[in-house]
Amino acid sequence: MTLVLDPVADAAAPLARRNPVAKLAAALLFALPLIATLDPLTAALGLAVELAVLPLFGVRYRVLARRAWPLALAAAGILITMVLFAADRGGALLLSLGPFDVTTGVLLSALGLVLRVFAVALPGIIVFATTDPTDLADALVQNARVPARFAIGALAAFRLLPLLGHEWQMLTLARRARGIDAGRNPVARLRLFASTAFGLLVGALRRGGRLAVAMDARGFDSRVPRTSARRQHFGPADWALMAGAAALAAGALTVSVVTGLFTPIIG
Amino acid sequence: MCEVVLRGFGWRHAGRRAWALRGVDLHIAHGERVLLLGPSGAGKSTLLAALAGLLPEDSGEAEGEVQIDGLDPRRHCFPGSPRRPQDRAPVAGNERVGLLFQDPQTQLVMARSGDDVAFGLENRGVPAGEIWPRVGEALDRVGFPYPMSRPTAALSGGEAQRLALAGVLVLRPGLLLLDEPTANLDPAGAALVRDALTRTCQRDTTTILVEHRVAEALPLVDRVVVLEPGGGVRADGAPAAVFAACGDELADRGVWVPGHPIAPRKAVAPPGDVLVRVRDVAVADRLPPVEVDVRAGEVLAVTGPNGAGKSTLALVLGGLLPPTAGRVEYPGQPAPPHRWRAAALARRVGSVFQNPEHQFVTTRVVDELALAGPPASVVDDLLARLRLTHLAPANPYTLSGGEARRLSVATALATAPRLLILDEPTFGQDRRTWIELADLLAGLRDEGRAIVAVTHDDAFVSVLADRRRCLGFP
Numbered sequence: 160m161t162l163v164l165d166p167v168a169d170a171a172a173p174l175a176r177r178n179p180v181a182k183l184a185a186a187l188l189f190a191l192p193l194i195a196t197l198d199p200l201t202a203a204l205g206l207a208v209e210l211a212v213l214p215l216f217g218v219r220y221r222v223l224a225r226r227a228w229p230l231a232l233a234a235a236g237i238l239i240t241m242v243l244f245a246a247d248r249g250g251a252l253l254l255s256l257g258p259f260d261v262t263t264g265v266l267l268s269a270l271g272l273v274l275r276v277f278a279v280a281l282p283g284i285i286v287f288a289t290t291d292p293t294d295l296a297d298a299l300v301q302n303a304r305v306p307a308r309f310a311i312g313a314l315a316a317f318r319l320l321p322l323l324g325h326e327w328q329m330l331t332l333a334r335r336a337r338g339i340d341a342g343r344n345p346v347a348r349l350r351l352f353a354s355t356a357f358g359l360l361v362g363a364l365r366r367g368g369r370l371a372v373a374m375d376a377r378g379f380d381s382r383v384p385r386t387s388a389r390r391q392h393f394g395p396a397d398w399a400l401m402a403g404a405a406a407l408a409a410g411a412l413t414v415s416v417v418t419g420l421f422t423p424i425i426g
Numbered sequence: 427m428c429e430v431v432l433r434g435f436g437w438r439h440a441g442r443r444a445w446a447l448r449g450v451d452l453h454i455a456h457g458e459r460v461l462l463l464g465p466s467g468a469g470k471s472t473l474l475a476a477l478a479g480l481l482p483e484d485s486g487e488a489e490g491e492v493q494i495d496g497l498d499p500r501r502h503c504f505p506g507s508p509r510r511p512q513d514r515a516p517v518a519g520n521e522r523v524g525l526l527f528q529d530p531q532t533q534l535v536m537a538r539s540g541d542d543v544a545f546g547l548e549n550r551g552v553p554a555g556e557i558w559p560r561v562g563e564a565l566d567r568v569g570f571p572y573p574m575s576r577p578t579a580a581l582s583g584g585e586a587q588r589l590a591l592a593g594v595l596v597l598r599p600g601l602l603l604l605d606e607p608t609a610n611l612d613p614a615g616a617a618l619v620r621d622a623l624t625r626t627c628q629r630d631t632t633t634i635l636v637e638h639r640v641a642e643a644l645p646l647v648d649r650v651v652v653l654e655p656g657g658g659v660r661a662d663g664a665p666a667a668v669f670a671a672c673g674d675e676l677a678d679r680g681v682w683v684p685g686h687p688i689a690p691r692k693a694v695a696p697p698g699d700v701l702v703r704v705r706d707v708a709v710a711d712r713l714p715p716v717e718v719d720v721r722a723g724e725v726l727a728v729t730g731p732n733g734a735g736k737s738t739l740a741l742v743l744g745g746l747l748p749p750t751a752g753r754v755e756y757p758g759q760p761a762p763p764h765r766w767r768a769a770a771l772a773r774r775v776g777s778v779f780q781n782p783e784h785q786f787v788t789t790r791v792v793d794e795l796a797l798a799g800p801p802a803s804v805v806d807d808l809l810a811r812l813r814l815t816h817l818a819p820a821n822p823y824t825l826s827g828g829e830a831r832r833l834s835v836a837t838a839l840a841t842a843p844r845l846l847i848l849d850e851p852t853f854g855q856d857r858r859t860w861i862e863l864a865d866l867l868a869g870l871r872d873e874g875r876a877i878v879a880v881t882h883d884d885a886f887v888s889v890l891a892d893r894r895r896c897l898g899f900p
Contacts, residue, residue, distance in 0.1 A: 338772030
């Protein structure tokens with residue numbers, strides 16, 4: 160499993176073309192208000208909006224499903240936890256697994272939580288599926304006034320990330336070649352994992368240090384005002400995207416309040 | 427065009443007793459191209475770092491003076507200089523000093539080639555309109571074959587190093603410092619970089635090159651300066667004169683002086699029984715079907731171009747990678763090696779990886795050797811044989827390149843396997859370590875072990891190999 164950051168969307172789609180900072184802000188403006196309530200209606204509305212808007216971002220549903228597989232894992236975890244530990248077991252009994260009663264009440268609360276996980280996480284996944292990391296770093300520096308040191312530093316670090324996977328493989332093979340393997344013993348496995356992780360850390364620190372010296376040698380972070388080779392524009396369409404996201408989130412919450420299903424997270 | 431003057435310059439890194447450099451007197455005129463030589467530990471990298479202003483005052487002790495165009499490299503707008511605005515000399519997007527390091531992977535910052543070259547210009551505040559024309563010019567100057575949108579992850583070692591060179595040259599430095607630019611590259615990649623350097627090192631840039639492959643670097647320079655470990659300049663002048671005066675001494679100390687060939691060390695006894703049979707072994711996308719026998723008492727060299735699958739074959743032979751087709755047979759063992767338990771594998775096959783640091787698992791050299799449980803006498807014997815006795819309590823990660831390589835070979839030998847597989851054993855070695863390794867491997871071969879070496883090094887093949895297997899040719 161590698162950290163997938165490369166954009167997979169059609170870059171010409173109307174919303175995919177927007178400024179990366181605008182897209183990120185819109186995702187936050189849309190997702191965070193959805194956390195305020197526990198009811199399934201708001202989450203379902205939010206999810207419906209996200210799925211409806213997807214074609215405008217140029218991402219196909221199948222591609223999104225592949226990127227979102229960790230969420231499916233989270234959903235399964237929530238379902239199991241609710242079945243085992245739910246306090247409120249009201250509603251009609253559907254299934255009885257030993258001491259655990261699966262009722263409609265349990266399933267409904269589980270559904271609410273699962274929908275919430277998807278509704279809150281999906282905007283972030285969509286943003287990263289439609290944004291090139293270099294463009295995001297440029298936009299953060301130019302439009303959001305993030306210090307170049309952090310944005311470009313993080314970008315350089317992400318470039319080195321795929322090397323870690325290869326390095327881990329080499330370290331594991333090297334340990335086998337030295338006569339060290341863990342077999343079935345969980346303690347031995349843990350020790351082997353810790354030893355390999357330490358080797359990876361040392362390698363990563365060295366590589367990071369060398370890259371930092373090389374960046375320094377090319378004048379990075381030397382207080383000379385930095386210019387940009389790639390312009391990132393922030394225009395009216397970007398403001399409109401952010402406003403639209405905020406409005407849609409507000410709309411979902413309003414519907415929830417009006418129908419009386421609003422259950423605040425605090426209180 | 428920069429003029430470099432060093433007067434009695436010395437440097438001692440913080441926490442060390444010995445001086446890295448002492449009493450260096452050197453004058454390099456505008457446009458000269460200098461090759462800096464010296465045995466390992468002579469302070470060549472330290473000197474380049476001092477010229478680039480990368481040795482801050484609090485990291486050690488300096489004596490004497492170093493000046494570039496009459497200015498102290500640490501106080502003016504050089505890479506790594508202090509950040510006070512009043513210390514800055516005016517800079518118009520041009521740089522006095524450019525420094526190229528040896529590992530291409532840790533010099534490339536951006537995901538796209540053009541963006542990476544533009545990085546230096548962005549840092550120096552060059553107006554956006556000027557950036558892309560200069561990027562195109564720098565890429566043409568080094569002969570970069572791809573368009574600007576080429577992902578840096580898709581570049582080979584030689585191409586990546588060329589791109590890094592473009593990134594340094596785009597700033598139009600007056601002084602170009604090259605710290606072993608081809609050390610991490612195979613011969614094809616090294617040739618690409620040398621070609622780029624030939625195109626770019628014209629008379630308008632002062633160049634100082636540190637390089638192990640001296641014979642190939644000579645066409646790029648007009649002057650040779652030899653450094654003494656912990657001392658100053660040992661010799662200085664035209665290459666022919668310097669090598670005539672102290673060529674033998676330099677060769678003994680580890681410098682690859684041209685015209686000093688190494689005597690072959692071939693097997694005297696005929697090869698023994700077959701230790702491994704490889705039958706039509708293939709790994710999907712990495713290794714086409716190959717068939718070879720490995721015999722005791724023989725050194726088998728596996729050669730071929732990059733991407734032919736040499737390292738993959740080494741992994742399969744060593745039981746570290748299961749083949750997707752074919753069989754690896756060890757006579758007397760029913761199961762193939764990738765199914766053996768690691769302890770059994772280590773007793774029969776020793777694998778030495780290309781990067782020695784991947785194989786270190788403990789915190790002391792002596793613990794590394796004792797890991798598999800050999801008796802103390804074996805450990806002491808290995809330490810003595812590989813000249814590591816004085817390093818016994820040291821942390822393996824603090825060893826120099828040559829010492830780390832010797833340690834990784836020693837750890838593979840600690841379990842006394844009959845077959846030793848080495849991946850690029852002579853990578854980046856100076857002459858002295860190279861000869862030691864060749865002697866060691868010849869000795870092991872004469873004891874009756876089998877040695878398989880995956881290598882790009884033609885000298886290794888001609889000196890040591892009894893049999894050669896080329897991959898990747900029809």
